[in-house]
Amino acid sequence: MNAHQWLELAVYIAALVLVTRPLGLYLNHVLNPAGRTWLDPVLRPLEKLTYRVLGVDATKEHDWKQYAFAMLIFSLVSCLFTYAILRLQNFLPLNPQHFGALSSHLAFNTAVSFTTNTNWQSYGGENTMSYLSQMVALAIHNFFSAAVGIAIAAALVRGIARHTAQTIGNFWVDLTRIMYYLLLPICLVLALFFVSQGMIQNFKPYTTAKLIEPQTVSVQKTDASGKPVVDAKGGPVMENQTLDTQTIVQGPMASQIAIKMLGTNGGGYTNANAAHPFENPTPLSNFLQMLALLCIGSALTYHLGRETKNQKHGWAVWSAMFAMFLAGVLVCWWAEAKGNPIHQQLGVAVADGNMEGKEVRFGILDSALFATVTTDASCGAVNSMHDSFTPLGGLVPLFNIQTGEVIFGGVGAGLYGMLIFVVLTVFIAGLMVGRTPEYLGKKIEAYDVKMVLLAFVILAFIILGFTAWASVSNWGTSSLANQGPHGLSEMLYAYTSGAGNNGSAFAGLNANTPWYDTTLGVDMLLGRFGMIVPLLALAGSLARKKIVPAGAGTFPVTGLTFVVLLVGTVILVGALTFLPALTLGPIVEHFLMLKGNLF
Amino acid sequence: MKNIFTEFGRSLVATLFFAVILCGLYPLVVYGAAQLLFPHQANGSLLVDQSGAVRGSALLAQSFTGAKYFHPRPSAAGANGYDATSSSGSNLGPTSSNLVANLIQNIATYRSDNGLATNTPVPADAVTASGSGLDPHISVANAALQIPRVARARGISEDRVLELVEQNTTGRDLGIFGEPRVNVMTLNFALDQLPQK
Numbered sequence: 001m002n003a004h005q006w007l008e009l010a011v012y013i014a015a016l017v018l019v020t021r022p023l024g025l026y027l028n029h030v031l032n033p034a035g036r037t038w039l040d041p042v043l044r045p046l047e048k049l050t051y052r053v054l055g056v057d058a059t060k061e062h063d064w065k066q067y068a069f070a071m072l073i074f075s076l077v078s079c080l081f082t083y084a085i086l087r088l089q090n091f092l093p094l095n096p097q098h099f100g101a102l103s104s105h106l107a108f109n110t111a112v113s114f115t116t117n118t119n120w121q122s123y124g125g126e127n128t129m130s131y132l133s134q135m136v137a138l139a140i141h142n143f144f145s146a147a148v149g150i151a152i153a154a155a156l157v158r159g160i161a162r163h164t165a166q167t168i169g170n171f172w173v174d175l176t177r178i179m180y181y182l183l184l185p186i187c188l189v190l191a192l193f194f195v196s197q198g199m200i201q202n203f204k205p206y207t208t209a210k211l212i213e214p215q216t217v218s219v220q221k222t223d224a225s226g227k228p229v230v231d232a233k234g235g236p237v238m239e240n241q242t243l244d245t246q247t248i249v250q251g252p253m254a255s256q257i258a259i260k261m262l263g264t265n266g267g268g269y270t271n272a273n274a275a276h277p278f279e280n281p282t283p284l285s286n287f288l289q290m291l292a293l294l295c296i297g298s299a300l301t302y303h304l305g306r307e308t309k310n311q312k313h314g315w316a317v318w319s320a321m322f323a324m325f326l327a328g329v330l331v332c333w334w335a336e337a338k339g340n341p342i343h344q345q346l347g348v349a350v351a352d353g354n355m356e357g358k359e360v361r362f363g364i365l366d367s368a369l370f371a372t373v374t375t376d377a378s379c380g381a382v383n384s385m386h387d388s389f390t391p392l393g394g395l396v397p398l399f400n401i402q403t404g405e406v407i408f409g410g411v412g413a414g415l416y417g418m419l420i421f422v423v424l425t426v427f428i429a430g431l432m433v434g435r436t437p438e439y440l441g442k443k444i445e446a447y448d449v450k451m452v453l454l455a456f457v458i459l460a461f462i463i464l465g466f467t468a469w470a471s472v473s474n475w476g477t478s479s480l481a482n483q484g485p486h487g488l489s490e491m492l493y494a495y496t497s498g499a500g501n502n503g504s505a506f507a508g509l510n511a512n513t514p515w516y517d518t519t520l521g522v523d524m525l526l527g528r529f530g531m532i533v534p535l536l537a538l539a540g541s542l543a544r545k546k547i548v549p550a551g552a553g554t555f556p557v558t559g560l561t562f563v564v565l566l567v568g569t570v571i572l573v574g575a576l577t578f579l580p581a582l583t584l585g586p587i588v589e590h591f592l593m594l595k596g597n598l599f
Numbered sequence: 600m601k602n603i604f605t606e607f608g609r610s611l612v613a614t615l616f617f618a619v620i621l622c623g624l625y626p627l628v629v630y631g632a633a634q635l636l637f638p639h640q641a642n643g644s645l646l647v648d649q650s651g652a653v654r655g656s657a658l659l660a661q662s663f664t665g666a667k668y669f670h671p672r673p674s675a676a677g678a679n680g681y682d683a684t685s686s687s688g689s690n691l692g693p694t695s696s697n698l699v700a701n702l703i704q705n706i707a708t709y710r711s712d713n714g715l716a717t718n719t720p721v722p723a724d725a726v727t728a729s730g731s732g733l734d735p736h737i738s739v740a741n742a743a744l745q746i747p748r749v750a751r752a753r754g755i756s757e758d759r760v761l762e763l764v765e766q767n768t769t770g771r772d773l774g775i776f777g778e779p780r781v782n783v784m785t786l787n788f789a790l791d792q793l794p795q796k
Binding site: 053081135179187196198203204206255283284342346354355356359360361363390391481484486598 | 603605606607609610611612613614616617618620621622623625626628629630632633634636637640641642643644645646652653654655656657658659661662663664665667668672676678679681682683684685686687688689690691692693694695696698699702703706710718719720721722723724726727728729730731732733734735736737738740771772773775776777778780784787788791
């Protein structure tokens with residue numbers, strides 16, 4: 001934790017603060033169908049063409065049921081589109097490495113994973129996916145799921161801002177405008193910058209390089225038919241082989257990585273994700289990836305303030321998010337910088353911290369900061385392997401996801417997740433003073449609180465339910481890479497990541513089995529749509545309400561008291577639900593590590 | 600019912616139409632601009648020797664075990680490590696006995712390779728597997744400890760090797776971001792380009 005690293009953290013925070021207002025103002029124009037932007041001359045004709053092709057009347061708005069219906073059908077159809085491409089990959093073009101089709105369970109898991117903005121990956125991209133699958137089947141959902149998330153947030157904000165209204169916006173207009181005016185232009189700039197740093201963007205087959213120093217490696221002997229040879233006891237027979245080539249991955253990576261980060265998707269082009277030197281070549285590309293990841297989530301709080309004509313409320317929500325972000329970074333960074341005492345006793349330099357699973361160009365701070373922001377948001381890209389973090393360092397990403405990813409959060413998902421907590425907070429505050437709770441002039445009634453609680457209960461139920469099921473099943477424990485409490489953490493992390501639509505992993509877990517692929521697929525679907533539908537119902541309900549003037553007993557949704565109460569609600573709801581599971585996983589592992597226990 | 604069919608049809612048209620723009624036009628525009636402006640980077644930052652053969656990428660580590668070369672970080676990519684089509688970390692956790700066994704072996708090898716006393720602490724990056732298994736960089740401290748060995752094996756002065764190490768060292772980006780680092784790939788490539796005695 002040296003001065004250089006403190007400076008870098010300060011620069012990151014400053015950049016995030018600086019980008020919030022301008023991007024928030026821009027969002028107001030994007031999310032208003034009549035809004036004007038400086039890109040209109042280029043994009044307006046394309047936008048109009050899109051409405052004509054889709055047969056959309058852009059002036060007609062939807063009520064919450066129509067909005068939800070359009071969103072669900074669109075998600076279903078685009079999910080099937082991806083499933084079909086993955087299953088037919090071997091027949092389709094742009095497959096220079098001749099990869100085969102995906103198994104049904106892997107294709108199901110992957111299609112669901114990308115549709116729900118999770119981007120959980122039970123496969124390694126560079127040895128599974130053709131260029132067409134990467135560029136079309138997967139990247140399309142990087143745009144779609146991000147735009148759907150922002151659209152839902154915009155609809156909810158409209159519900160809060162409007163009164164005695166029946167409609168909350170037009171799904172197709174929101175979707176189109178977000179993709180054209182917000183995501184596409186920023187991605188173009190980001191992608192080109194990433195290429196300048198060393199990211200690839202081509203359509204060549206993989207390159208074969210002649211090793212600078214040929215190596216002799218020991219490999220298992222195979223017979224003429226390619227079957228492994230075994231000795232009398234059934235053990236493998238090894239032989240020495242000279243290795244003199246390296247196969248270098250190629251493909252259209254940069255265009256995909258830009259939207260992967262900006263849309264908080266997180267699905268890697270390669271297995272190592274943003275730790276891969278092509279996928280994140282320099283600390284500078286790393287910095288922009290981290291900024292791209294949080295900027296829309298941060299700007300949406302400004303949009304909230306603008307739309308509800310209460311900018312202080314927008315900043316209050318931002319402050320609550322920021323406080324939790326900062327706490328997370330500091331704990332994770334401290335734990336990783338301190339390192340692992342067991343390893344240090346063996347002779348690993350104490351000052352270097354825990355470098356297992358981390359890259360030299362990023363070091364401890366960039367790795368801890370990335371791990372924190374990627375789980376604050378529902379991104380799930382990783383630039384270091386969370387499985388190899390110290391117990392407390394790994395606890396931070398896990399806990400971040402379990403709060404519901406409301407710390408800036410996934411694009412759109414962060415804001416609507418946080419607004420659930422806001423409603424819950426004013427409800428709790430109302431209970432304390434014995435008054436009907438109000439939120440920005442709207443009475444919060446039984447129906448609204450039921451919708452809020454439904455969204456919470458679904459999340460907790462699937463995370464804990466699936467983890468419990470896996471931990472007592474053979475199919476669950478036979479995929480573990482680590483034993484002891486760390487094994488439980490691997491399972492807990494997987495279902496948390498799926499339900500939270502995050503997609504990062506304690507990646508030692510071998511999740512590409514029929515059981516894991518399927519249960520995680522269901523976990524992701526429920527985590528996404530089980531939350532969105534009650535939330536749109538809440539938006540519809542809020543939009544219909546009348547405004548009541550604020551009175552002396554109205555709990556203010558600005559200022560320090562509100563921020564503290566909001567953070568308290570997020571932590572308490574998260575902690576009370578998941579504390580027992582966390583105690584059995586990372587917390588007990590921390591104490592065992594200090595004692596020197598190994599598994 | 601009619602409403603459902605309309606909505607299905609619209610979703611299908613939308614998926615295909617957006618696919619053309621976002622998954623066709625957009626990557627092609629990036630491709631064109633990238634190949635025009637940054638062809639070296641866009642094609643993998645390849646290292647090409649005098650004979651025109653591709654020897655690797657400046658961004659992807661290869662395995663180096665001989666005394667003449669700087670050794671990269673241990674790798675968990677693929678069965679033998681450094682498999683650039685199978686990037687991966689070890690994913691071994693903080694209380695893993697397998698990880699401890701790996702570390703004991705790596706530390707012993709590193710000390711004996713570089714002639715270090717058995718109680719010298721070793722740089723963490725030298726004995727831990729990187730996140731990608733392809734990390735082309737090592738820390739400045741790690742490189743410094745390897746200089747005497749490489750100089751001896753090549754029969755050149757340590758100063759000459761140090762000079763090359765410095766040429767292949769990158770500081771923090773813009774003086775702020777990331778950590779200083781030495782690129783093993785470009786360094787070893789440059790060592791081989793030195794005029795033979």
